[in-house]
Amino acid sequence: MRFEGQTAIVTGGSRGIGRACIKQLASEGARVALVDLCDLEEAQGLIEELKDAPGQVHPYQADVSDADQVRKLVDDLFEQWERIDVLVNSAGIVKDGLMGTMTDEQWQAVINVNLTGSYNFCRAVTQPMMMNRKGAIVNMSSTGAEFPSRGQANYAASKGGINGLTKALAKELASRNIRVNAVAPGMIETGMSAAVRGLVGPKLKEIIPLKRIGQPEDVARVVAFLASDDAAYITGQVLRVDGGLSLGGY
Amino acid sequence: MPTKEEVFEKVRDALVEALGVDEEEVTPEATLVGDLGAESIDFLDIVFRLEKAFDIKIPRGELFPEDVLTNADYVADGKVTEMGLAELRKRMPFANLDEFEKNPVVQDFGNVLTVADMCRFLETKVEVTD
Numbered sequence: 216m217r218f219e220g221q222t223a224i225v226t227g228g229s230r231g232i233g234r235a236c237i238k239q240l241a242s243e244g245a246r247v248a249l250v251d252l253c254d255l256e257e258a259q260g261l262i263e264e265l266k267d268a269p270g271q272v273h274p275y276q277a278d279v280s281d282a283d284q285v286r287k288l289v290d291d292l293f294e295q296w297e298r299i300d301v302l303v304n305s306a307g308i309v310k311d312g313l314m315g316t317m318t319d320e321q322w323q324a325v326i327n328v329n330l331t332g333s334y335n336f337c338r339a340v341t342q343p344m345m346m347n348r349k350g351a352i353v354n355m356s357s358t359g360a361e362f363p364s365r366g367q368a369n370y371a372a373s374k375g376g377i378n379g380l381t382k383a384l385a386k387e388l389a390s391r392n393i394r395v396n397a398v399a400p401g402m403i404e405t406g407m408s409a410a411v412r413g414l415v416g417p418k419l420k421e422i423i424p425l426k427r428i429g430q431p432e433d434v435a436r437v438v439a440f441l442a443s444d445d446a447a448y449i450t451g452q453v454l455r456v457d458g459g460l461s462l463g464g465y
Numbered sequence: 466m467p468t469k470e471e472v473f474e475k476v477r478d479a480l481v482e483a484l485g486v487d488e489e490e491v492t493p494e495a496t497l498v499g500d501l502g503a504e505s506i507d508f509l510d511i512v513f514r515l516e517k518a519f520d521i522k523i524p525r526g527e528l529f530p531e532d533v534l535t536n537a538d539y540v541a542d543g544k545v546t547e548m549g550l551a552e553l554r555k556r557m558p559f560a561n562l563d564e565f566e567k568n569p570v571v572q573d574f575g576n577v578l579t580v581a582d583m584c585r586f587l588e589t590k591v592e593v594t595d
Contacts, residue, residue, distance in 0.1 A: 342513045390506060 216269055217443040219244030222296045224289070226250045226279050226336060227306030229257040231405035232355065232438075235431035236303050237261060239439045241270035245301065248292055249274045252306075279306045279332030289339035299343040301442045302352045304333035307373075309407055311366040322369045329373035330380070337384055337395075350393040351442040354381050358401045358457050364411065374399075378453050385451030394450035396441045401457025403429040424459030466592050473584050479514035480580065483507055491580055498575025505531060515583075521590050528586055529578070530556045534571050545569040559585035 223240050227233035228249035237247050238261070249258050249272050258274040265272050275292075277284045293299055307329045310321040333354050344350025356377045363371035377397055385395040402408060402419055412419065412428065420426055434456050440446055441454065455461055467475070477491040484501050497503040503511070508529040516523055526532045530553060533539050539549025550566055560582040565574065 341509070345510050345513055346517065387506060391510065 216244035217439070217445070218270065218301070221300035222246045222248070222292070222298055223301035223303065223442070224248045224250060224292065224299060224336065224340070225303040225305055226332065227304075227355075228274075229253060229255065229261070231305075231407055232400065232403060232431045232434045233303070233305035234261055235435035236305055236438045237272055238265060238268075239432070239435040240301065240303075240442070241265050241268040241272050243270065243439065243443075245270040246296065247272045248288075250277050250279070250288065250306070252276065252278050279304075279335060280327035282335045282338075285332075285335040286339050289336070289343070293343040298347050299340050300347070300350060302336055302340045302350070303438055303442065304336055304352070304354045304377075305438075306332050307355055307407070309367070309370050311370070311410075313366050314368050317369065325369040325373050326376075329370070330376040333377060334380060337380065341388070341393075344388070344393045345391050348392055350388075350391075351446075352384070352393065352395040353438045353441045354395070354397040356381070356397040356399040356453050358399050358455055358461050360399065362461055381453060382451045389450055394441075394446065396446070396449060396451065397453040398434055398437050398441065399453050399455045399457070400434045401429060401455065401460040403431060403434060403456075405431055422460065423457075424462060427458065429456065429458055466594050468594050469584070469588065472587050472591070472593055473580075475518040476515070476580060476583050476587065479511055479518055483510040483514055493579065493581035493584070495580050496576045497578045497580070497583075501580075503575075515587065519587060519591055523590070527556065528583070534574055540571055543571055545571060545574075557582075557586075559583075559589065 218240055223245045225233050225237050225247055228237045229251040237249055240247050247270060251258060255274045255276060262272045262274065275288055277288050279285060308325055310325050312321050337352060340350065354377050357374040359367055359371050360374035360378055381395050381397040388395060402412065419428065437454060437456050441449065477488060480486065480491050480501060481488055484503055484507055486501050490501060495501055508531065512523050512528060533549055533552050539546055539552055550569060553562060560578055562577060565577045
């Protein structure tokens with residue numbers, strides 16, 4: 216089990232890719248803090264599902280965009296657990312709109328959760344990981360950062376920011392054996408992508424070389440790989456998990 | 466209540482862990498950058514370890530005033546200005562800035578802060594016995 220004895224924080228853990236990441240990490244022995252803003256009923260369902268897993272899952276409610284809440288949560292976890300090995304910044308939202316009609320609220324909300332939220336957690340875990348002389352951070356980017364859809368300027372901007380944050384932080388923390396990478400999922404079957412998938416319909420499977428929509432578990436396995444010692448020589452990378460969608464061409 | 470000797474030992478341990486230097490290299494006169502090779506990421510690591518060792522909080526910039534040395538208000542043409550020197554004196558009453566002030570080249574600041582300065586700083590943060 217790759218994460219036996221280790222601790223992990225996963226934001227946006229109640230649903231979608233974050234939920235799948237928690238299942239993967241807990242099944243491999245990690246003690247996981249599931250962090251989400253929303254009502255933790257869904258989280259309780261996951262905890263019940265994983266009650267016999269090798270690792271443990273503990274739910275915490277926090278707004279990732281609130282720096283004080285994040286700092287307090289991470290400080291409390293470090294005090295309790297004495298180590299933080301893995302951070303997965305999976306919390307993310309969409310609030311689509313064409314630029315001409317996008318509101319400040321739509322823009323700022325997406326930046327606050329997707330980008331600032333990741334920054335808040337990255338900053339907060341720097342101290343525990345530096346003290347431990349080891350850590351792995353996996354940020355959730357998106358192929359939308361480089362191959363955006365119309366109406367997603369805010370989302371694309373936030374994920375492009377994640378790419379820059381990932382690379383800069385990787386360089387900064389490498390000397391302390393803290394690796395920072397990102398995964399860039401393509402079209403994954405989650406609640407967040409339901410609207411887009413509904414609009415594009417069956418066409419999508421035709422243009423994806425692997426001929427299927429991705430599952431959250433497809434991404435979670437890559438997240439776990441990047442968080443593990445199997446990726447000990449990988450840092451500063453953004454790894455696309457998209458079934459080949461970004462290859463383009465014919 | 467730690468003694469001054471115990472403060473030095475904790476500072477030494479933090480520097481050994483953060484910088485990977487040998488204990489023997491950490492003398493009171495050793496400068497953090499010039500002698501012990503500390504870089505900016507090391508300063509953060511050192512502060513974290515000192516906070517834990519002494520169970521205190523050290524506001525960023527209080528021990529290592531990097532923000533002054535990179536602030537356009539305090540630095541001009543590679544040298545710290547009068548305003549910058551005043552700010553350094555205010556922030557670092559535990560350090561001897563006399564030599565540096567004669568020719569305050571930013572790049573030479575690394576030879577200012579010594580291990581003894583750090584101990585003096587911490588003695589202002591925790592009560593010590595002799």
